[in-house]
Amino acid sequence: MKDKIKVGFLVNPIAGMGGRVGLKGTDNVVNKAIDLGAKPIAPKRAKEMLDEFTSIFSSYDKLIWCTASGIMGADLLTDSGIKNIKILYDIKSKKTSASDTENICKIFLEKKVDLIVFCGGDGTLRDIFSIIGNKIPVLGIPSGVKMHSGAFGINTVATAKIFKNFIKNNLTVGDIEIMDLDENLYRKGQWEIKLYGVAKGIVEPTYVQVGKSTFEEVSDNLIKDELAEHISEELDNNKEFLYLFGSGGTIDYIAKKMNLENTLLGIDAIFKNKNLKKDLNEKQMLELFKKYDKIKLILSPIGSQGFILGRGNLQLSPEVIRKIGIENIIVISTPSKLAHTPIIRVDTGDKKLDKEFAELEFIIILIGYRFSRVVKIQTNNF
Amino acid sequence: MKRNPTAFLKEEYEELVRNGFDWKLKELQGPSSPKCIVDGKEMIMLCSNNYLNLSNHPKLIKAAIDATKSHGAGSGSVRAIAGSMDLHFELEQAIARFKHTESSLYYQTGFAANAGLIPQLAPAKEDLIISDELNHGSIIDGVRLSKAQRAVYSHCDMGELEKLLNKVEKNNPRRILIITDGVFSMDGDIAPMDEIVKLGNEFGAMTYVDDCHGEGVIGKDGRGIGSHFGIEGKIDIEMGTFSKALGVVGGMIAGSQDLVNFALNKSRTWLLSGSAPPATTAACTASINVLENEPEHVNKLWDNIKYFKKELISMGFDCGNSETAITPVIVGESHVAKKLSDELIKNGVFALPIVFPMVARDKARIRTMMNAGLNKEDLDIALNKFEDIGKKLDII
Numbered sequence: 001m002k003d004k005i006k007v008g009f010l011v012n013p014i015a016g017m018g019g020r021v022g023l024k025g026t027d028n029v030v031n032k033a034i035d036l037g038a039k040p041i042a043p044k045r046a047k048e049m050l051d052e053f054t055s056i057f058s059s060y061d062k063l064i065w066c067t068a069s070g071i072m073g074a075d076l077l078t079d080s081g082i083k084n085i086k087i088l089y090d091i092k093s094k095k096t097s098a099s100d101t102e103n104i105c106k107i108f109l110e111k112k113v114d115l116i117v118f119c120g121g122d123g124t125l126r127d128i129f130s131i132i133g134n135k136i137p138v139l140g141i142p143s144g145v146k147m148h149s150g151a152f153g154i155n156t157v158a159t160a161k162i163f164k165n166f167i168k169n170n171l172t173v174g175d176i177e178i179m180d181l182d183e184n185l186y187r188k189g190q191w192e193i194k195l196y197g198v199a200k201g202i203v204e205p206t207y208v209q210v211g212k213s214t215f216e217e218v219s220d221n222l223i224k225d226e227l228a229e230h231i232s233e234e235l236d237n238n239k240e241f242l243y244l245f246g247s248g249g250t251i252d253y254i255a256k257k258m259n260l261e262n263t264l265l266g267i268d269a270i271f272k273n274k275n276l277k278k279d280l281n282e283k284q285m286l287e288l289f290k291k292y293d294k295i296k297l298i299l300s301p302i303g304s305q306g307f308i309l310g311r312g313n314l315q316l317s318p319e320v321i322r323k324i325g326i327e328n329i330i331v332i333s334t335p336s337k338l339a340h341t342p343i344i345r346v347d348t349g350d351k352k353l354d355k356e357f358a359e360l361e362f363i364i365i366l367i368g369y370r371f372s373r374v375v376k377i378q379t380n381n382f
Numbered sequence: 383m384k385r386n387p388t389a390f391l392k393e394e395y396e397e398l399v400r401n402g403f404d405w406k407l408k409e410l411q412g413p414s415s416p417k418c419i420v421d422g423k424e425m426i427m428l429c430s431n432n433y434l435n436l437s438n439h440p441k442l443i444k445a446a447i448d449a450t451k452s453h454g455a456g457s458g459s460v461r462a463i464a465g466s467m468d469l470h471f472e473l474e475q476a477i478a479r480f481k482h483t484e485s486s487l488y489y490q491t492g493f494a495a496n497a498g499l500i501p502q503l504a505p506a507k508e509d510l511i512i513s514d515e516l517n518h519g520s521i522i523d524g525v526r527l528s529k530a531q532r533a534v535y536s537h538c539d540m541g542e543l544e545k546l547l548n549k550v551e552k553n554n555p556r557r558i559l560i561i562t563d564g565v566f567s568m569d570g571d572i573a574p575m576d577e578i579v580k581l582g583n584e585f586g587a588m589t590y591v592d593d594c595h596g597e598g599v600i601g602k603d604g605r606g607i608g609s610h611f612g613i614e615g616k617i618d619i620e621m622g623t624f625s626k627a628l629g630v631v632g633g634m635i636a637g638s639q640d641l642v643n644f645a646l647n648k649s650r651t652w653l654l655s656g657s658a659p660p661a662t663t664a665a666c667t668a669s670i671n672v673l674e675n676e677p678e679h680v681n682k683l684w685d686n687i688k689y690f691k692k693e694l695i696s697m698g699f700d701c702g703n704s705e706t707a708i709t710p711v712i713v714g715e716s717h718v719a720k721k722l723s724d725e726l727i728k729n730g731v732f733a734l735p736i737v738f739p740m741v742a743r744d745k746a747r748i749r750t751m752m753n754a755g756l757n758k759e760d761l762d763i764a765l766n767k768f769e770d771i772g773k774k775l776d777i778i
Contacts, residue, residue, distance in 0.1 A: 170743070207739045327552070362545040370507065370531045374546045 005167055008113035008136070009067040010104050010128075011076055013096055015120035015144045016041040030095075043076060045143040045156050046119040050080035052160035060084065062167065066113055068104045072096055076119075098127045105131035115139060115202075117163060122146040122180040129178045129199050137173045137200040139163060148193050148303045148311060150176035150340065151201045166202050174220045174336050175249030176201030177302040179312055195265045195302060195312030198249040203336040223334045224250055226369035228257035231298065231332070235273055242292035243270040244285070244324070246299040247313055250334060267315050282317045289323045296328045297321075306341030309348055309357075318350035326356060332366040344377045354379040413438055416755035418732075425732040426764050428750045433707045434598050434679040435755030436629030441672055442665045449664030457657040461646070465657035473663050476670045480605060481622075481636040482614040487645050488634055488666070490658050492594055492623035493520040495633030498651030499619070500524030500561065502644070503588060507531065508556040512546060512587070514538065514573065517563055521592055531555065537566075540577045547585040558587035564607035565595035568741055568749070570708030572600065576611040582618070590619040598627020599707050604673050604680040624662075627683075627707075628669040632658055683707060683754035686761060690752060693765050698778035702747075710736070710747040711768070713777050719746035725771045731764045 014030045017038040065082060067073030068089040077085050088107045091100055105128050108116055115137050118124060121144010128138060140152040141159050153159030165171045175198050182194035205217045231254050235243060245251050245260075245268045255262035255270075262268055266279035269288060277284065289295065297316070299308040308331055309316055321329075331344065344365070346357040362374040398404040411419040414432050418425055436442055449469060459465030470488060477486035489495040501524055504511050509530035513521065516537045525532060533550070535542040543560070550558070560582055562573045575591055582589040593606045601609030606622060608614035619641060624632040635645060646652060658666075672679070691701055691709050700712040713719050716737035723735040726748070737746040756764075772778040 165743075170738075362542070362549060364533075364546070364549045368532075370529075372531070372533045373535065374533075374542055374549055 003062075004064055005062055005115070006064045006066055006111065006113040008104075008108035008111075008116040009065050009073050009077060010101065010108075010116065010118045011042055011046045011072050012101060012118070012120035012124040012143075013040055013042055013071045013094075015124050016045075018145045042119045042143040043071065045141050046076045047079060048156035049119070049141045049153075049159050049163075050076060050082065052157050053163055054080055054082065056160060057164045057167070059167075066108065066111055068100070070094075072100060072104065098123075101127040102131050108132065109135065112136075115166065117141065119143050122149050122178075125149050125151055125178055125199075126180050126196055129197055132199070134175075134198060134200045137202055138176075139166070139202050146181060146193075148179035148305070150302070150304045151178075151199070152304060162202055171202050172205040172217065172220070172336075173200050174203035174334070175199075176203075177248060177312070179303045182314075192314055193303070193311045194314075195247055198252070198264060204339045206335045220334050220336060221253070223368060224253045225257065226371070227332050227334075227366065228254040230366060230369045230371075231330075232258050234330070235270070238296070239272055241294045241296050242276070242288070244268070244280075244295065244297045245270060246297065246308075246316075248300040248302050250300045250332060250337070251298060254332075265312075267313065280315060282315050282320055285315065285320050286323065289320075295324045296330060297324050298330045298332060300332050301337060301341050301344055304341070305345055306343055307345045307347065309346045311347070318348050318353045321348060321353060326360070330366065331363055335367050338365065338367065338373075338375065342375070344375050346377060346379045348379075416753045417760065420732055423730065425727070425730050426756065426760055427753060428731060428733040428764060430753070431595075431626035431751060432629055433627040433683055433751065433753060434604070434629065434673075435753055436598075436627065436669050436672060436679070438755070439629065439669075439672055442629055442668045445664040445668035446661035449660040453660035453664075455661075456659045457663075459657065460653060460655060461657045462653050467657075467660060467663070469660055469663040469667070470657060473667045473670075476667050477634050477636055480670045480674065481608060481620055482605070483620065483636040483638070484615070485639040485642040486634055486636040487642045487649075487652070488632055488658065488663070489649070489652055490632060490655055492592075492621070492625060492633035493523075494651035494655065495621050495623075495635055495649075496520040496524040496592065497527065498524075498649030499621070499635060499645050500559070500590070501527035502648040502650075503590070503619070504528055504530045504557050504559040506556065510550055510553075510555040510558045512543070512558065512560045514562040514566075516566055516568065517561060518567060518592060518594075521561055521563070525561070530559075538571070538573055540574055540581070543578070544581055547581060547587065551585070558585065559590060560587050561590040561592070563595070564591045564593035565600065565706045565708070567595055567708065568736060569702050569710055570595070570704030570706040571702075572596075572607070572610070572705050575607050575617065576613055579613055579616050588618045590621065591617050592621050594621075594623040594626055595706060595708060597622045598673060598680065599683065600705075603677050624666045624669065628666065628673075630662055630665040630669060632662060632666055679754050683752060686754060686756055687752045689758070690750070690761055690765070693761075694768065697765075697769050697772065699768070699772065707752045709750045709752065711750060712745050712747040713775075714744055714746060716743075716746040718775060718777065719748060721775055722771060722777065723748055725775070726767055729767045729771070731767045 017033045065077055065085045066088050069087050070091050072091050074087050089104045117139050119141040138151050142152040153162050178196040178199050179193050182192045185192045208218050245255055247265050252262050252264045261275050263279040268278045269276040301308050303311050348354055358379045360377055363377045364372050365375045366372050408420050414430050414437050416427050418427050457465040473488050474486045505528050507529045511525050511530045512533045515534045565572055579589050596606045598604040608617055620636040622634050624630040694701055702710045702712055719735035719737055726733050733748045733750050736749045
């Protein structure tokens with residue numbers, strides 16, 4: 001256990017206000033939201049989490065809280081009786097915005113905080129991510145309109161428990177996906193979730209028994225190494241197949257391990273162990289399928305709900321999936337990811353195709369070298 | 383010098399000590415009896431696997447002494463070459479008779495049985511080994527030694543196991559091996575072996591059970607899980623041990639003659655390691671004779687189990703879902719379990735804690751193992767200590 005832990009604490013006071021009044025988010029439309037009668041909810045959620053945290057954690061001198069003044073942090077901490085507060089940023093007015101979030105995060109980066117605990121939703125997280133990237137792990141108190149990203153505890157009490165366990169070194173750092181509404185499509189009248197990036201979040205570690213009653217944590221990277229070995233063999237044994245590598249941190253790691261280039265947020269085509277085409281859209285994939293009729297697709301669950309299709313990978317349209325064939329989809333996951341999302345979800349937008357997935361009831365997921373388990377699969381409609 | 387070849391010995395040990403993971407061995411002065419001397423102190427023994435106190439049964443002691451006098455201190459060789467004594471064959475016949483199977487094979491230890499046989503049953507990458515997620519470490523090691531594909535199912539979840547068997551068909555595995563503990567060592571719960579055998583038959587999969595905590599405890603006269611479910615002879619490989627209820631040491635596998643012929647020709651642990659000494663072997667045979675002729679030991683064990691558990695529950699302790707001689711006393715956080723154990727030991731009750739990640743974070747416990755050799759007075763003394771310390775630590 002480290003001696004002192006620096007926690008970057010930030011509250012987005014307007015997060016979640018758009019939801020109740022039917023807006024897609026609150027960024028840029030907060031005045032509209034207020035006009036529609038929206039009330040702030042993030043401060044309340046943050047207080048709940050902090051009150052729960054202070055009731056279950058007592059080593060106060062271990063933590064140094066770095067935060068912003070007033071309603072973006074310091075007020076909440078003080079209200080919950082927290083000491084050791086360092087105010088590193090002064091908000092200029094009560095009308096806070098994304099640039100406040102970004103400025104605070106620049107300071108967090110400078111001060112090398114160990115963890116960023118924030119209160120907000122996908123929008124807030126995107127702002128944080130734009131500055132922090134995957135350099136510092138983040139933990140979200142759920143308080144936004146949209147929370148598709150994997151950074152959030154399921155509720156304020158659960159978030160407090162995760163926070164406590166992280167400080168006690170019982171949890172570890174792993175990949176989480178940053179998801180949010182695809183703004184371009186929204187303007188065209190479509191509500192679709194896009195994958196914006198892969199950040200670091202807090203996950204349950206995987207343990208292996210090394211002696212009697214002694215367990216060792218197995219790092220996520222070691223498990224991904226195993227997955228890479230397995231996928232490498234898979235490709236070697238099926239040279240006549242075209243392989244499509246999906247998005248997300250796990251597949252990205254595996255591709256790099258196999259000396260392939262990879263688009264973190266997109267779909268790449270690999271043939272005979274070499275890059276064929278990168279970051280394909282639907283049209284390009286269908287064009288490719290005219291030449292290659294044997295195709296396998298490698299996917300990994302992303303976001304807070306374990307979606308393998310339907311969130312963040314629209315290029316994999318129903319037509320593309322049908323041409324590949326459900327039986328040619330390989331799903332891979334680290335055990336810690338599965339612990340966070342124990343059900344795999346699919347939402348292709350095509351009712352008939354969704355039904356085919358739902359009828360599987362369970363799918364086999366690869367969780368290590370020659371190591372699998374079955375996991376329940378669900379679709380929105382069935 | 384390029385490297386220090388042995389510096390890691392001290393470094394890694396000191397790391398374990400720093401984290402509180404090192405083993406501090408306690409010395410038993412004398413036999414492993416229900417009331418014993420540990421580090422000079424008299425203790426009520428609630429954490430040994432000597433469930434029926436057969437380690438101290440006069441028939442076993444006599445058999446061991448007689449066999450040493452007639453056959454010497456050791457067997458002189460591995461079984462395959464010159465170390466197969468009449469005593470070994472006698473024992474194997476007794477095992478088969480006891481388990482109601484066609485044949486059996488005796489290994490030097492239970493671990494050796496799992497590590498030696500499992501990798502031979504499903505050795506290749508075309509094969510598939512399916513395990514319960516809570517299986518014992520010796521099974522995990524046996525599985526690791528194989529090149530087979532592996533899968534796990536959630537603890538005792540037959541629905542999931544069935545789905546898994548359905549899904550793997552499309553890969554057409556050459557052989558499928560389903561392995562499970564019979565009685566799980568953390569919670570003392572029993573695997574649904576009858577359903578596993580049913581699924582094995584339906585899907586053409588071998589079934590393998592590690593019955594180490596089941597022998598001498600469940601089934602008629604302590605015959606184990608096969609007898610418990612009425613499926614003797616129907617489980618393809620029944621593996622067990624002599625080091626727990628049967629009071630000695632050694633592993634056994636029981637099943638068809640085909641299984642035994644295969645096993646003895648292929649298990650590296652059996653083939654490449656010296657066979658069990660005469661004393662041990664004869665004591666094992668004696669232990670089977672005792673169980674066949676003296677049902678009072680298993681009956682006493684169960685009387686003690688029921689009494690102990692009933693009293694603990696009435697005090698307000700959470701004893702989980704145990705159906706066997708392993709009764710967990712679930713207390714919550716790891717440090718509470720450790721404190722309870724320390725206090726119990728100070729007060730003459732030898733019981734050890736099991737903490738995360740062996741079990742869930744908020745389900746750390748004292749794992750008690752009942753003993754047929756304890757009488758009601760002994761149990762009451764132990765129970766009083768549990769109650770006093772439990773109240774002191776705010777557990778009840």
